[in-house]
Amino acid sequence: MTTVGLTLEQVEELATRAFSQNGCDAENTAALVRTVVGAERDGSHSHGLFRVPGYVAALRSGKVNGSANPRVSLKTPAIVSVHGDNGFTPLAIERGVPALAEAAKTLGVAVMATTHTHHFAALWPETEMIAEQGLIGMACVCYMPYMAPAGGNKALFGTNPLSFAWPRPGKPPMAFDMATAAMAMGEVQIAARDGHKVPIGTGLDAEGRLTDDPGAIASGMLLPFGGHKGSAIALMVELLAAGAVGEQFSFEAGETDNKDGGPPRGGEFMLAISPELLAGPGWAEHCEAFFERFDAIEGARLPGARRHENRLSDAPRQINADLVERIRALCD
Ligand code: NDP
Ligand code: PYC
Numbered sequence: 001m002t003t004v005g006l007t008l009e010q011v012e013e014l015a016t017r018a019f020s021q022n023g024c025d026a027e028n029t030a031a032l033v034r035t036v037v038g039a040e041r042d043g044s045h046s047h048g049l050f051r052v053p054g055y056v057a058a059l060r061s062g063k064v065n066g067s068a069n070p071r072v073s074l075k076t077p078a079i080v081s082v083h084g085d086n087g088f089t090p091l092a093i094e095r096g097v098p099a100l101a102e103a104a105k106t107l108g109v110a111v112m113a114t115t116h117t118h119h120f121a122a123l124w125p126e127t128e129m130i131a132e133q134g135l136i137g138m139a140c141v142c143y144m145p146y147m148a149p150a151g152g153n154k155a156l157f158g159t160n161p162l163s164f165a166w167p168r169p170g171k172p173p174m175a176f177d178m179a180t181a182a183m184a185m186g187e188v189q190i191a192a193r194d195g196h197k198v199p200i201g202t203g204l205d206a207e208g209r210l211t212d213d214p215g216a217i218a219s220g221m222l223l224p225f226g227g228h229k230g231s232a233i234a235l236m237v238e239l240l241a242a243g244a245v246g247e248q249f250s251f252e253a254g255e256t257d258n259k260d261g262g263p264p265r266g267g268e269f270m271l272a273i274s275p276e277l278l279a280g281p282g283w284a285e286h287c288e289a290f291f292e293r294f295d296a297i298e299g300a301r302l303p304g305a306r307r308h309e310n311r312l313s314d315a316p317r318q319i320n321a322d323l324v325e326r327i328r329a330l331c332d
Contacts, residue, residue, distance in 0.1 A: 001194050004324050005316030011040045011049065014324070017331040018052050022059045024066035031090035035121045040317045042307035046186030047122040049319055049327060054120055055088065056330045058262025064088060064118050070095050078103055078110045084117030089141075089268060092117050093126045096270075101133040104272035112270040113245035119143075120263035124177040124304065126270060127165035131173030136273040137165040140237040144264055145254045147181045147222040150231035153208030155221040158250035159185050160237035167275070169284050172311075174291070176303035180234035181222040188214045188222065193320070240269040 006014070015036040019029040032055065039048030058064040068087020072095050075081045080103060082096035096112050103110035119141045130137025143158030161184070165175035179185075182202045191198050192214040200210055203217030211217060224230035242249040247267025248256065257264035275283040294300060 002321040003318040004321045006040075006319050006324070007316050008037055008041055008314075011317065011319075012037050014327055014331075015049065015052060018056055018327050019059070019066075021331050022056045022066070024059060028066055028068055028087055028091050031094050032088050035090050035125055038125055039122055040319070041311055042124075043310035043317075044122050044124075044307065045319075046184055046190055047120075049323060050186060050190070051120050052327050053323075053330065054262045056262075057260045058088075058118060061258055061260040061262070063258050063260055063262060063265075068092075070117075072096050072099050074099070074103070075113075078107050080110060080112040082112060082114045082117075084114060086116050086265065087118070088263075089114065089117040089119040090121065090125075093129070093268075093270075097126065097129050097133075100270060100272050101130060101135060104130075104135050104274050105133070105277075108277040109271070109273050112268075112272070114268040114270070115245055115247045116265060117268065118263040118265060119268060122177055123161050123163035124165070124175045124307070126268075127163040127177070128173050128175050130270070130272045131165035131167040131175065133272075134167045134169070134274070134276065136167065136271075136275055137163075137173075137175075138271040139163050139268060140241050141268045142238050142241045142248075142250045142266060143253065144257060145221075145250045146185050147224060147234060148204065149235070150224055150228040153204055153221070156251055157181075157224070157231075157234040157238060158253075159222060160234040160241075160250075162233060162237055166287070167284075168288065168291070172304070172308045174302050174304055175307075178225075178303075180224055180230050180237060182225045182230070183222065185218070185222065188217055192218055241267055245269050 015033045065086040068085035070092035071083045080099045082092045084092040100112040123139045126139045127137035140162045145155040147157040159179040159181040161179045163177035165173040197212040198214045203222040205211045205216040205220040245267040253264035
């Protein structure tokens, strides 16, 4: 694979041009660019520049509103509702999280239901945003039918990521962010692009046979991680991110989407909890002692530690050269 080195400033400039020259207004562009730059900065390559052609396709087809003006309201004191105005999710999240955090700090727990949005990114930006307010954060979204339930050979679930972030005063939050599929579709697509096989158990071909060919899985279906256990979590994500917030299940998104390559309309479920109100003063010291025990175990590392280490580097990021050319062509 041929790569080119781009500084984060160059990533920002490239993504800004791609979005603003394809119908995204300044506020939506800035929010979207923050997720792309954050992903490249942290080494979340399947959800940074790799997603730009899909974002642009959705702007060009008119599926996504590049001038979306998300509206935040309270359904009850503990339920924040964000109507995304059919835009990409990042601006809706940035507008909604302050209200979610305020409600959780006052009431101890609050939920945010986001609807009429298009999510194509990682979820750690939103859970870290909550944890940076001293709150426990959780978020999940569904997508399009890419994954079969355990034991089945018909796609019903999205790759249904779940992210959880824990506040650590004076330190970056502990945040995990994982697809409930054995492998995120973005990683499968990158393996196909780069000519790599994937482990048996990642997915099935269109005829329902196990395969290590990522291209056959991309046109077939993924499997959940951990068999029936991952399948149950993916099921929970469908129910929270679609059923509970009142948005499309992955199979419904598969039926209504225009298949332009960009993200379908969907919702997001987010939860914020105040450890200060739940456990009381002293929670942070108690939990830091637990993290010390964790860190003392040789060979173990906290989820998110790889990203947070990457974040500290100011070296240029190595990006697939064909992708950079493809994005430049979208800016003309
Ligand atoms: P990974 O399997 O790479 O990682 C999942 C989590 O496990 C991360 O928090 C990671 O931390 C952690 N981790 C990885 N290796 C270790 C280890 N050895 N020890 C401890 N922790 C570890 O992620 P996925 O491929 O499942 O997902 C990639 C991204 O795709 C996610 O950001 C997800 O949100 C996104 N996605 C988005 C979808 C959408 O619909 N919007 C759908 C599906 C996925 P670290 O990052 O530090 O390695
Ligand atoms: O990588 O599975 C994935 C994915 C779906 C939507 C955004 N990312």
